[in-house]
Amino acid sequence: MTCANCARAVQTALTGTAGVQTAHVNFLSKTAQITGSTPEADLLRVIQTAGYQARPLSKQRDQDETSAARRHLLQTAGIGALLFGGWIFHFQPVIILATALGGWPIVYRAFKALRAKRLDADVLVATAIIAASSVGEFIAAGEVAFIMQLGEQLENFTTRRARQSLGSLLALLPATARVRRGETEIEIPTAELQTGDTIIVRAGERIPADGIVRAGTASVNQAPVTGESMPVTKTTGAEVFVGTLAESGALIVEATRVGDDTTLAGIARIVTEAQQGEAPIQRTLDRLAGWLVPVMLALAALVFALTHDWHRAITVLIVACPCALILATPTAVMAGIARAARAGVLIKGGQFLEATARLHTIVFDKTGTLTHGQPEVTAVRSNCHHTDAELVGLAAVAEKMSSHPVARAIVRKSGQTPADPTSFTSHPRGVVAEHAGQKLVVGRSEFLAEHAIDVTGDHHDILFAHDGKLCGSIAIADTVRADAGAAIRQLRQLGIEKIVMLTGDHRRVALDIADALGIDEVHAEVLPEQKAAHITELKKAGPVAMVGDGVNDAPALAVADVGMAMGVTGTDVAHEAADIALLADDLSKIAFSVGLSRHALKIIRQGLWFALAYNVTMVTLAGTGHLHMIGGAIAHQFSSIIVILNAMRLLRYRQNNSAAAT
DSSP: OOSHHHHHHHHHHHHTSTTEEEEEEETTTTEEEEEESOOHHHHHHHHHHTTOOOOOOOTTHHHHHHHHHHHHHHHHHHHHHHHHHHHHTTOHHHHHHHHHHHHHHHHHHHHHHHHTTOOOHHHHHHHHHHHHHHTTOHHHHHHHHHHHHHHHHHHHHHHHHHHHHHHHHHTTSOSEEEEEETTEEEEEEGGGOOTTOEEEEETTEEOOSEEEEEEEEEEEEOHHHHOOSSOEEEOTTOEEOTTOEEEEEEEEEEEEEOGGGSHHHHHHHHHHHHTTSOOHHHHHHHHHHHHHHHHHHHHHHHHHHHHOOHHHHHHHHHHHOOHHHHHHHHHHHHHHHHHHHHTTEEEOOHHHHHHHHTOOEEEEEIIIIIEEEEEEEEEEEEOSSSOHHHHHHHHHHHHTTOOSHHHHHHHHHHTSOOOOOSEEEEETTEEEEEETTEEEEEEOHHHHHHTTOOOOSOOOSEEEEETTEEEEEEEEEEEEOTTHHHHHHHHHHTTOOEEEEEOSSOHHHHHHHHHHHTOSEEEOSOOHHHHHHHHHHHGGGSOEEEEEOSSTTHHHHHHSSEEEEESOOGGGTTOTTOSEEESSSOTHHHHHHHHHHHHHHHHHHHHHHHHHHHHHHHHHHHHTTOSOHHHHHHHHHHHHHHHHHHHHGGGGOOGGGTGGGO
């Protein structure tokens, strides 16, 4: 395929095939994604009938393409050498041979396009080559063919670079793994790992599979997978991901997901599928491109009719093809999605990249999103002879047998393993226990009152009573994430007009957090199904993103223009309701996503305006005789390469550019 029209032709052929439900063909990645029941052999035959060749996608694709690109580059170089030698020595047969070798692939593709009743870039260029040859301009025709072939090589090289930036993720998978079989440690190829294998990972080694730490402690760099900037300490019970690096320490890991089921494979799968999705602006341009080729053929005919100059008409044909205009959007989408994936952000299609760039409102869930989703002790107040530490220690003894989140928070705060209570009774609003002959009561004020303990005043904290007397209180809250305030400020700097909190928690708690973070609007005590209704109302003012933990927020995530799910590593990596998946619980990635999307939209617009202005200028110069055929061929390829290279700048996007990206 040599242009977006080719991709559309293949897509049309596939879509019209019996048994095919959907088909999408990506010109840049040179892939087709097809759903349906049509046998593979029939699909390959349909593509061949449309004038193209295809084969099942191989894991060795990049290596195969690199080898093929080298062969094609050598062939192009050979054609260039023949053409240059014939021109230097004025040997016309060599020039004609070089022209035929360079022009034949283009003419052949054009013939297949015409047979399929399709006008594309190859038809324009082939017409120019044949027309130049017919008037004896073999050197010009040969140079046009050579420059077009060389331009294709450069375009393919730059687009392969974008794909390889994602492929570098999969390169993180180590070639071998050290496993324990019985009492013996052996080294096996990573591809032979099985679920349940015991893997030994030492300092400086990459983890070869997703798994659970069964023993050991290590500092693990998860940046390639989750985008986290700092290493994370992993110890017994922690989850680890394939491709992450154990910088220090050692781990014994039980493999839970291997091969194509791992997090890295899931990321690659999602991003590959996402790069197939078109942004709305691209669909508009593709429809426009369908009309541009016949218009340019007519324009070239008009130039010849007015000037009777074949050179001008042929040059118009060469520069008129809107390749750069068509490439501007998909190259930026591909690069933007690949860059996001390297930062631990999975954007599931070009449409969501574009929608994120246009956001007006961002809505946050509270629990598990702005907060840790886990209650913690924030203050202890003792009003008896016990110190604060002693009070928490006794409360932990009372709560030891409880599985309630508040009980777990008190036990964690004690910092030790509490003694077992002599007796223990759990109630919905508290616990009663005995320890060393003393009665311990922990719970809300009304619970203590039920046990004949004098409680005066309005208490919102957990109270602790010792031998029938109120002894103190323990304040417990779901703590706000440390990066929440900075994340809100970054979104303000990016120009997000409204920031909203939706939560099922009590209104007083929600308002306290909203005031601390500077959130504009709060809707508290909201059920999951009611969140979707609030999102629908907010969308009246402009595009809305919903950020949640991907569990009870699923309805709101689905209704929002952009649904962002946080911390969906492992088996949740392909969370169905979310359009953007943040692999780590890092709120700064929301601003990164908005900034990157806006920068991508800016680059798309740059490419479109450049391509449009460039094409108009080159066609004008060609039509007025100020641009020769060879210069036209160089100018045509130059515009496409400039647009692609400009889009590749997204691969180097940094979050600190966010404010400038607006």
